Amino acid sequence: MIPSLPQSKFSTRLYAAYITLFFIYLGAPLIVVGVFAFNDSLFPSMPWNGVTLDWFIGTEAPRLGVFNDSQLLESIGFSAFVAVCVTTLAVFVGTCNAFLFERHSFPGKNILYMFALMPLVIPGVILGISILIFTNSIANGVEDSLGWDLEILRPGLFIVIMGQFAFVTTITTLVISARLRKFDNSLEEAALNLGATKWEAVQTITLPFLKPAMIGAGIISFLMSFENFNTTLMLVGSDSPLTITMFDRLKQGSTPALNAVSLMLMIVSGALALFAVFVQRDKSNNEG
Amino acid sequence: MSNQLDLECRQLVKSFGKFTAVDNVSLEIPKGSFFSILGPSGCGKTTLLRMLAGFIEPTAGDIVIKGNSMLGVPPNKRPVNMVFQHLALFPMMNVAENIGYGLRRRKIPQPEIDKRVADVLERVSLPDAGSKNVDQLSGGQRQRVAIARSLILEPAVLLLDEPLGALDLKLREHMKVELKQLQHEVGTTFVYITHDQSEALVMSDNVAVMNEGRFEQVGSPQDLYYNPQTAFVAGFVGDSNRWSGKIESVDGDQAMVALDEGGVIAAVSGTNSSMGLGDQVELFVRPEAITIERSTSSQDGAHIEDGKNTLTGVVENLLFDGANSRAQVRDQKTGHQVTVSLPQTGAFSDLVSGENLRLSWSVDKARSYVSSAAAKQEKAA
């Protein structure tokens, strides 16, 4: 049960074996994706034909490497653009929401809070279609009444950003609120007592305190946006972000170039996630 | 004789790597007594208690409960129960379910459990609390529920891990009395660990003072207070004034000790062993053993006068605390500070700082112990 209780060697080992098996299950798919990025074969499958770097630096089709695949590179660019926009918006709105819910009381607060949590339980596909329908309705309405064709509200990067922002904001709100809840209000009062204005106190005391959570929430937003598929699939236009491009290629059956881009994606997300954990850790040290 | 013992430890040792938490401890606790283990934090008392409960396996030695060795017996099979430091009441159950938990494990039929839970609630004066939630109870009530939960299993020994530590001072005072009374009524053997000497002294029949993994002394509270056998016990149990010095001459059971900072005090040996000429010793004198008089001089250091130890000094601080009021007196010659109790008669209620006092105490109130540093050197030589 816990280390202080006596237990048989057999059950301890059995438990440890189960945990090992679990981690093999967790790691196996990621490891094969990474390993097959170096397979000298036209398909990401057995048999193993030796090591090559063609899938990173190859210049000629069919052995076109990631770094020379303009379609993949372009879609990475789209994804990064979307992710930066979503992160900026979501962290800003999430911070406002955190202050609103943690510091202010107003009628209907609980209902609004419930609504703010809703995106967590709405399936991504449905969030996608509802935004698709709504933006389409507005665009059609504007076209009918004013005769303007609002291209921005048709499927494309703008409504992809809106769709991702819609649910990522819930996450940033929760992360930043959790940190703000731990803030000792007397620190801000002390700043006021020492002559700061309300805004100066927030700026010099509260926001620096929130910084780890804001950075953490920003990283989470960026990764969630970069890797989102369900919502994006419904809203995407002709400029497709990376996950959509990869999905199309996957369905057609692809070369290990897809493994190569996946491997890079894993390394970058892994590093960012570790960094996010590190930032959070730093936070808990400050409190301890 | 041995069937009268509820709990016996034989040369119990527990080491964690190189660190020895419990070092060769032996103890015998007779049936129905209240036994406390008193020691500063980190002295190994929690490790000892957890070994008795079965949460830690001893490195060496044996634990015998009611004549049966407990080695290899898991905690859920031992005839001992424990009251945890933070009580560990189960928040997912109400009071009655908490108390009935152990009986349910023994597959006792529910009506019987209900009856026995009601009985034990009655005994801890919480007759109507059964359906209450654990977090609806006050600190003292939670305490009683935790004890009731263990007592209902009629253990041979009840182990208590500083359960009063979390209570506020006033409630703690009250619970001390209540706990002693409860133990008296139920007659179960209690083993109580604490770092609070007042808890140990007030409640216990016998107290073991523990330090650095060893028992320094086991005895009745009076014994520990009036006849401490080691310098550690003399310093840890109750308050004492302390000097260090060297034995200058020995006369029967008395010795003259030349203080390191100047002056002489006549003392008796605190231990049963005799004192040797030239031994480095620690001297302890309790504040209430010192008689005080007003005096005009303040210049002479510690010396012998009329067969008594005498010292004059200047009152530096008055620590008024009702019946426990004290004064701190500074020996002007050596700078040594002595704490004395003020008589409860109020005779010195007009005392003010800066007055001169003459302090005196009889020879047998000054107890000397060969200081441990010197003892170690002796061993090495």
Next chain:
Amino acid sequence: MSSAEIAVSGTEQRSVIPTLKLGTFLLMLPLLLWLLLLIILPHVDLLIVSLREVLGYREYAFSLQNYAEFFTEPLYWNTFVRTAVMSILATIITLIVGFPVSYYIAKVMKGRKRNLLFIMCLIPFWVSELVRTFGWMILLRESGVLSSFIQWIGLVDGPVEFLYTDATLMVGLVYTSMLFMVVPLVSVLDTLDDSLIEAAYDLGGNTVSILREIVIPHAMPGIASGCIVVFMLTLGNYLTPTLLGGKDSLWFTEQIYNQFITRFNWESGSAFGFLLLFLSSAIVFVGLKLSRQTLADTVK
């Protein structure tokens, strides 16, 4: 601070209230815009679209036809039930697989080792779901790693296709959901005081009774929130059923996608979307009732 000063600061606070309200409103503005424009109005619009019938180009009439179509067409109906059953099954399996792991991390491991194990649990989920599913495809396809491996050890003679079965789909669904089970379970088990387990053991409990009476009741909020999130994610999953489940494996989100993108029938697609929302809310509601939890408990 004297009582006079306290009284002064008290009245000052009262006079501040009107301006504070303006501040509150300004702070609320982003929230209101977000919820109204991106959550509430789109879903209202979804409902409206699902309740209309196309008469001609941009000409509509109120109708329940889209819902009627769902109930009369067995393919839709079957897919709906299948999705629900598979999602519940995936949730239960995820719980059963994840609970011992969470318990191990929270209660058996201590200190640095525990943190390392926990981070190892988290990292795979920072990788895109697409990459993870791709990994399973490489492992399980006919020309994949597992097939080659069992041929190599001589278990079978020819290549074996593991993809496109319900079992494979389940492996993928459980894999994708694991994080959302393990995180709430670890955090709720972390708050379980070791001394409660020791006390129960000391009072005569054994592993089974302590699990049943102490650990699981304590972990109930975490179990409920983990199951809700996992269930929702599985129900709304599109990628895993599409890639691992293959052509015969029907998933309700695929139906919605087909209606919208392939058949361009937004009206019935919206109706399906609403039915899926309704299904998920209903099952979560029943689950909460059964586990005697409230939604508020599970968000914490």
